Amino acid sequence: MKDLVLSLIAEGGALAGVPFSLAAPLVMVAFGALVVFGFVLPIAGITSWLERRVWARIQSRIGPNRVGPQGFLQWLADGLKNLLKEDIIPSAADKWLFSLAPYLVVVGFIATFAAVPFTSSLIIADLNIGILYITAVTGIVVVGVLMAGWSSNNKWSLLGGIRSAAQIVSYEIPAGLSVFPIVLLTGTLSMQGIIRAQGWAPWDWFFFYNPFTFAAFFVFFVAALAEGNRTPFDIPEAESELVAGFCTEYSGMRYLLFFLEEWGNLYVIGAIVTTLFLGGWQVPAFTDNPMLLAVAQFGTFFLKAYFFVFVAMWVRATLPRVRVDQLMTVCWKYMVPIAIVNMLGTAAWMLFVPETLGRLVQFGMTGLGAVVVVVFFRRVRFHLRRANLKPSDYYYSPII
Amino acid sequence: MASFDTARGDPKMYFNFGNVLVFLVLGLGLAGMMLGLGRLLRPANPLAQKLATYECGELPTGHAWINFNIRFYLIALVFLIFDVELAFMYPVIVVFRDAVLAGHGIAAFAKILLFVGVLAIGLVVVWAKGDLEWVKRLPVEAESDVREAA
Numbered sequence: 001m002k003d004l005v006l007s008l009i010a011e012g013g014a015l016a017g018v019p020f021s022l023a024a025p026l027v028m029v030a031f032g033a034l035v036v037f038g039f040v041l042p043i044a045g046i047t048s049w050l051e052r053r054v055w056a057r058i059q060s061r062i063g064p065n066r067v068g069p070q071g072f073l074q075w076l077a078d079g080l081k082n083l084l085k086e087d088i089i090p091s092a093a094d095k096w097l098f099s100l101a102p103y104l105v106v107v108g109f110i111a112t113f114a115a116v117p118f119t120s121s122l123i124i125a126d127l128n129i130g131i132l133y134i135t136a137v138t139g140i141v142v143v144g145v146l147m148a149g150w151s152s153n154n155k156w157s158l159l160g161g162i163r164s165a166a167q168i169v170s171y172e173i174p175a176g177l178s179v180f181p182i183v184l185l186t187g188t189l190s191m192q193g194i195i196r197a198q199g200w201a202p203w204d205w206f207f208f209y210n211p212f213t214f215a216a217f218f219v220f221f222v223a224a225l226a227e228g229n230r231t232p233f234d235i236p237e238a239e240s241e242l243v244a245g246f247c248t249e250y251s252g253m254r255y256l257l258f259f260l261e262e263w264g265n266l267y268v269i270g271a272i273v274t275t276l277f278l279g280g281w282q283v284p285a286f287t288d289n290p291m292l293l294a295v296a297q298f299g300t301f302f303l304k305a306y307f308f309v310f311v312a313m314w315v316r317a318t319l320p321r322v323r324v325d326q327l328m329t330v331c332w333k334y335m336v337p338i339a340i341v342n343m344l345g346t347a348a349w350m351l352f353v354p355e356t357l358g359r360l361v362q363f364g365m366t367g368l369g370a371v372v373v374v375v376f377f378r379r380v381r382f383h384l385r386r387a388n389l390k391p392s393d394y395y396y397s398p399i400i
Numbered sequence: 401m402a403s404f405d406t407a408r409g410d411p412k413m414y415f416n417f418g419n420v421l422v423f424l425v426l427g428l429g430l431a432g433m434m435l436g437l438g439r440l441l442r443p444a445n446p447l448a449q450k451l452a453t454y455e456c457g458e459l460p461t462g463h464a465w466i467n468f469n470i471r472f473y474l475i476a477l478v479f480l481i482f483d484v485e486l487a488f489m490y491p492v493i494v495v496f497r498d499a500v501l502a503g504h505g506i507a508a509f510a511k512i513l514l515f516v517g518v519l520a521i522g523l524v525v526v527w528a529k530g531d532l533e534w535v536k537r538l539p540v541e542a543e544s545d546v547r548e549a550a
Contacts, residue, residue, distance in 0.1 A: 028422045029422055032422045087444070090453050106427050106428075107431070157464065169479040185497065257431055328475070343516070347509050350497070351509055
């Protein structure tokens with residue numbers, strides 16, 4: 001991005017004559033605002049609408065379909081409605097912490113986008129500690145959630161807040177440990193560096209690199225869902241037992257900010273998983289046109305990342321919520337040991353497995369993955385055919 | 401070591417972290433803007449009943465700033481140890497590939513194994529002591545179980 005600033009202030013550029021110390025912050029703020037308002041907010045909003053439509057489809061309901069085509073503008077209507085709602089701060093609450101909590105949650109979530117890659121050349125800040133930075137700033141969200149739960153001075157909020165703190169800190173361990181196999185293989189923490197170490201073909205992805213990275217992917221994804229308070233791990237806001245958990249006392253815009261984080265965070269999870277395990281924006285070099293290549297890379301990355309957003313919706317519409325004790329057992333007794341084994345296993349793999357054998361394993365695992373996908377779609381087709389009944393089979397008619 | 405040497409003294413690094421600062425400010429600004437804009441548009445009509453703590457429609461009894469379960473404290477302690485482990489592991493993990501390429505991968509692997517081994521023993525001890533059990537039984541119940549078994 002520094003090159004971009006230099007080209008802008010060069011002779012004939014848009015900012016010609018402006019000194020670098022002034023032009024650089026201007027361009028940084030402009031690009032940051034473009035990403036936040038042009039990408040993050042629409043993605044979070046559209047995800048909220050799409051999620052409700054997908055659940056409705058899975059659960060044989062209709063879902064929001066009134067505002068705009070297919071209800072597409074529902075997210076704007078929801079935002080506008082929340083903007084106009086009265087902001088209630090309970091008189092018993094700690095006013096300062098209560099008002100501060102949504103800020104922390106939003107800052108922790110927006111800051112991750114500084115290191116999320118879009119294409120090979122488009123990333124706001126290719127930090128040399130990218131993945132560590134993302135793990136660190138998402139930790140700010142926990143503080144916000146705990147602060148919201150404690151400051152509300154409400155029993156539901158308190159229960160939600162401490163549950164959330166216990167859950168998020170526990171699942172940070174397997175999520176952090178599952179990053180290690182990838183960092184071992186690449187020797188860098190930079191998001192772009194990790195993507196560059198992979199290839200466009202599935203057998204060059206770290207997902208299929210060896211059995212340990214394969215397992216690390218699942219540990220990471222499940223832990224990321226738990227960190228994002230997503231079903232089946234949504235016990236902090238479990239609406240059927242804790243009203244709304246840590247955000248029970250929040251209303252209007254402040255309430256919306258918590259959910260902005262939850263929906264936007266889904267894309268962050270997808271982007272991290274895509275970067276670490278699925279080859280990121282890698283596409284085959286099919287053209288010399290850098291613009292066309294950038295569009296293809298952006299599309300590839302976005303589709304892969306959004307696929308995981310879809311999986312999270314799918315999981316939420318399908319699975320029931322787990323209990324607190326099950327949640328802790330799964331984390332500490334299963335996922336942490338598995339994650340440790342994955343890390344050590346990958347290190348041993350790098351030392352002891354010769355390259356040709358490793359290559360064969362990559363191809364073999366990709367083949368196995370392809371077989372699983374084919375079997376899955378055959379199963380889906382089978383069920384679709386079986387469900388393809390005549391209208392008389394599902395419409396009640398007194399004549400037939 | 402290569403990945404860190406390239407970063408050291410690189411002006412681009414300050415530029416990148418400047419962007420991080422911009423994003424932190426943008427996050428604050430976004431939340432502030434949404435709440436500030438709402439302040440101009442929304443009604444403000446506070447009533448004592450409206451500002452009461454929500455307790456399913458009943459009058460709230462007492463407040464919620466009370467002692468909570470010790471289990472959360474135990475989890476926090478275990479987490480702290482493992483999180484510090486994560487922080488200590490990052491530098492080693494990053495240079496492991498270079499160590500393998502330079503030919504002393506076995507030594508590096510042995511050191512990682514030693515460090516993780518000590519922590520794994522810690523996890524086993526915590527597990528065996530029952531501190532990972534969420535559902536705790538009263539000591540009386542556990543005693544009666546022992547008596548029944550004997």
